[in-house]
Amino acid sequence: KQEVTQIPAALSVPEGENLVLNCSFTDSAIYNLQWFRQDPGKGLTSLLLIQSSQREQTSGRLNASLDKSSGRSTLYIAASQPGDSATYLCAVCSNDYKLSFGAGTTVTVRA
Amino acid sequence: ETGVTQSPTHLIKTRGQQVTLRCSSQSGHNTVSWYQQALGQGPQFIFQYYREEENGRGNFPPRFSGLQFPNYSSELNVNALELDDSALYLCASSWRTDTQYFGPGTRLTVL
Numbered sequence: 001k002q003e004v005t006q007i008p009a010a011l012s013v014p015e016g017e018n019l020v021l022n023c024s025f026t027d028s029a030i031y032n033l034q035w036f037r038q039d040p041g042k043g044l045t046s047l048l049l050i051q052s053s054q055r056e057q058t059s060g061r062l063n064a065s066l067d068k069s070s071g072r073s074t075l076y077i078a079a080s081q082p083g084d085s086a087t088y089l090c091a092v093c094s095n096d097y098k099l100s101f102g103a104g105t106t107v108t109v110r111a
Numbered sequence: 112e113t114g115v116t117q118s119p120t121h122l123i124k125t126r127g128q129q130v131t132l133r134c135s136s137q138s139g140h141n142t143v144s145w146y147q148q149a150l151g152q153g154p155q156f157i158f159q160y161y162r163e164e165e166n167g168r169g170n171f172p173p174r175f176s177g178l179q180f181p182n183y184s185s186e187l188n189v190n191a192l193e194l195d196d197s198a199l200y201l202c203a204s205s206w207r208t209d210t211q212y213f214g215p216g217t218r219l220t221v222l
Contacts, residue, residue: 034210044154045213097167097207097208100156
């Protein structure tokens with residue numbers, strides 16, 4: 001059974017600082033890995049998807065890396081803004097195409 | 112192109128009652144997945160439907176059941192509601208194994 005862990009559970013940084021969010025998973029036989037953003041009480045917005053054959057994916061200020069052999073992914077957010085405040089969820093897609101989520105990292109960016 | 116929609120937005124039920132939640136897939140998508148997200152936790156996979164057939168199920172009891180219709184919209188039914196069923200229920204649609212796009216969720220409260 002795939003277990004996904006996200007560290008830290010919460011993070012508070014001043015505006016402009018870079019964010020580093022960590023995700024680890026127990027089974028390296030994955031199809032892909034996704035990072036999502038969730039605002040309070042809302043649904044999930046997909047940020048980045050990394051296929052199992054890829055090492056990283058970039059979109060604007062966001063960069064996600066994947067090290068499948070060690071079961072780790074990192075999401076970097078450059079030059080954080082107050083609008084980046086949200087919960088960030090890591091989800092691992094297994095080879096049966098089902099998503100296993102971590103509990104999330106709640107980010108607060110202080111103006 | 113319309114996104115994934117869910118209805119109702121909020122719902123309050125009492126223990127023992129039954130509930131039906133609805134999801135309309137994004138145009139062109141043939142796969143729907145349902146997730147349960149308890150407060151402060153990551154979403155947990157309930158089941159997935161592909162072309163009207165159940166295509167995998169998470170660790171949920173049989174009182175959680177679903178349907179997918181020919182237009183690829185879907186329903187989640189929960190019988191004999193328990194207090195622990197209180198959660199945000201998320202629906203996601205995709206074209207088979209591609210990126211899953213999530214709806215805004217239905218907030219279910221069981222009293």
